[in-house]
Amino acid sequence: MSALKPILIxxxxxxxxxxxxxxxxxxxxxxxxxxxRDGAEAADYLFRRGEHAxxxxxxxxxVLLDLKLPKIDGLELLQMVRTNExxxxxxxxxxxxxxxxRDVITGYKLGVNAYVVKPVEFAEFVQAIQDLGVFxxxxxEPPPGSARVSRHG
Amino acid sequence: MCIRDxxxxxxxxxxxxxxxxxxRQAGNDEFFVSSRLSSHYPEAEDYASKASGVVVVGVSKLxxxxxxxxxxxxxxxxxxxxxxxxxxxTSLGAVHPRHSFSQWTEIVRGSSVPWLDEQIEAAHEFRxxxxxxxxxxxxxxxxxxAGLQLANTELExxxxxxSHDLRAPFRHISGFSRLLREAEGERMGEQGRHYxxxxxxxxxxxxxxxxxxxxxxxLARTVPVMVPVDLARLxxxxxxxxxxxxxxxxxxxxxxxxxxxLPTVVGDPQLLRQVLRNLFSNAVKYTARQPAxxxxxxxxxxxxxxxxxxxxxxxxxxxxxxxKLFGVFQRLHRIEEFEGTGIGLANVxxxxxxxxxxxxxxxxxxxxxxxxxxxxxxxxxxxxTDERFEAHFDRRG
Numbered sequence: 441m442s443a444l445k446p447i448l449i450x451x452x453x454x455x456x457x458x459x460x461x462x463x464x465x466x467x468x469x470x471x472x473x474x475x476x477r478d479g480a481e482a483a484d485y486l487f488r489r490g491e492h493a494x495x496x497x498x499x500x501x502x503v504l505l506d507l508k509l510p511k512i513d514g515l516e517l518l519q520m521v522r523t524n525e526x527x528x529x530x531x532x533x534x535x536x537x538x539x540x541x542r543d544v545i546t547g548y549k550l551g552v553n554a555y556v557v558k559p560v561e562f563a564e565f566v567q568a569i570q571d572l573g574v575f576x577x578x579x580x581e582p583p584p585g586s587a588r589v590s591r592h593g
Numbered sequence: 594m595c596i597r598d599x600x601x602x603x604x605x606x607x608x609x610x611x612x613x614x615x616x617r618q619a620g621n622d623e624f625f626v627s628s629r630l631s632s633h634y635p636e637a638e639d640y641a642s643k644a645s646g647v648v649v650v651g652v653s654k655l656x657x658x659x660x661x662x663x664x665x666x667x668x669x670x671x672x673x674x675x676x677x678x679x680x681x682x683t684s685l686g687a688v689h690p691r692h693s694f695s696q697w698t699e700i701v702r703g704s705s706v707p708w709l710d711e712q713i714e715a716a717h718e719f720r721x722x723x724x725x726x727x728x729x730x731x732x733x734x735x736x737x738x739a740g741l742q743l744a745n746t747e748l749e750x751x752x753x754x755x756s757h758d759l760r761a762p763f764r765h766i767s768g769f770s771r772l773l774r775e776a777e778g779e780r781m782g783e784q785g786r787h788y789x790x791x792x793x794x795x796x797x798x799x800x801x802x803x804x805x806x807x808x809x810x811x812l813a814r815t816v817p818v819m820v821p822v823d824l825a826r827l828x829x830x831x832x833x834x835x836x837x838x839x840x841x842x843x844x845x846x847x848x849x850x851x852x853x854x855l856p857t858v859v860g861d862p863q864l865l866r867q868v869l870r871n872l873f874s875n876a877v878k879y880t881a882r883q884p885a886x887x888x889x890x891x892x893x894x895x896x897x898x899x900x901x902x903x904x905x906x907x908x909x910x911x912x913x914x915x916x917k918l919f920g921v922f923q924r925l926h927r928i929e930e931f932e933g934t935g936i937g938l939a940n941v942x943x944x945x946x947x948x949x950x951x952x953x954x955x956x957x958x959x960x961x962x963x964x965x966x967x968x969x970x971x972x973x974x975x976x977x978t979d980e981r982f983e984a985h986f987d988r989r990g
Binding site: 453459 | 800
């Protein structure tokens, strides 16, 4: 059985969440999807504390992170993850409505792997999510001989 | 500097200006009074008859504003008690009346009736009063400017945050109507599906409007970094970019592009790139129906400005509405005929304006259009240094 790492989505808006899940579904990724509705929940999951204290160890395959979140916002969470040795190298993609330059620079300075502005056009949105998922996550059928299958998180 | 108003007999304008220059150099231009001007300032001898006495009051250093009063010469002939024609005695120590007489007359030339103390004081008070008014006005204006600046900043922040917050709901409208179409499309029938398509495309258009507004307002917050920009290279590269973008759907379209040599201007490279992109993209769009479309870029120099023109042989526009072209969200064509939000030209005008230039257009229905913009050859704005250029590139990524 392949050890597929989960995809963590951190999104507070229920409509955006529904659309993102729908897009992920269309991309046919086999990864488990974990949802966090704010930065604190996401932190609990990533650092294995609170309600997620007992989850199996390992970082997610990729985190799709919204910028504007209640409690702990996107950039704060990014910093927390990056400065922690265990979670430091988790791939993180910022998904956001904000093209504001300051946020872009902070995002890249804090070591985000990609920064994607959520497009209004749904088809584009689906494509963007698919591209991300395919790029960062693991496909259902990993290439033959790939070491990834037996790697532990 | 020039004379705004004069009453009565005064020296000529160049003479007055020279006098002021001399006073400024001597540090005396706040207040100066004399009834024997030429004794301090020999050049005044030329007009001693018109102005031997003068009061000068300076009311604004910043704007070189002065009020001058002149008094004509009053030649005073002093008659000696003795007979000036008396033969002079030549012995040593003796008085020579005729000799003294001529010397005395000379001293009395170049003088006016002396200014009274009350008059000098009145001039001082006059100056004080004007300065108070000027200062008061300046403070008022400064306050107004500060108020306007604040209001402007607030407005920009407001429109930015609204535009930003609108994107999410438009995304949801677009997304969910698409999902609805996918889930129930079959059952809905032709009419229903069409309605959904309209909802979807409207949401998409709303998103474009919002993005356009965001771009437009971002321009107001950006400080242009002024460096030398090779317009020729910029035009060529932007043309390639526009061609790649616009002609995507129609690989068979060939638009002929030609240009004269273009100058190197001083400006912000990213902003000028946007100008050219908008103008080229428009030209390509509105020549869509031409069998042999062409775009020609030319540049000339005139009155301290570079004038750049972009001419196309597209559908053109009615010249009587030319003034509206550059308005925000203004369009002169039906949306079914040519898509677009109508903000491109508003951006062009804004950017060019930030550079100290102007944008305008000439066109004729069915015969094409020419868009012009000017850029000052030597702008007054901030000059970019190399390190700012580098920092700018780091910032823009």
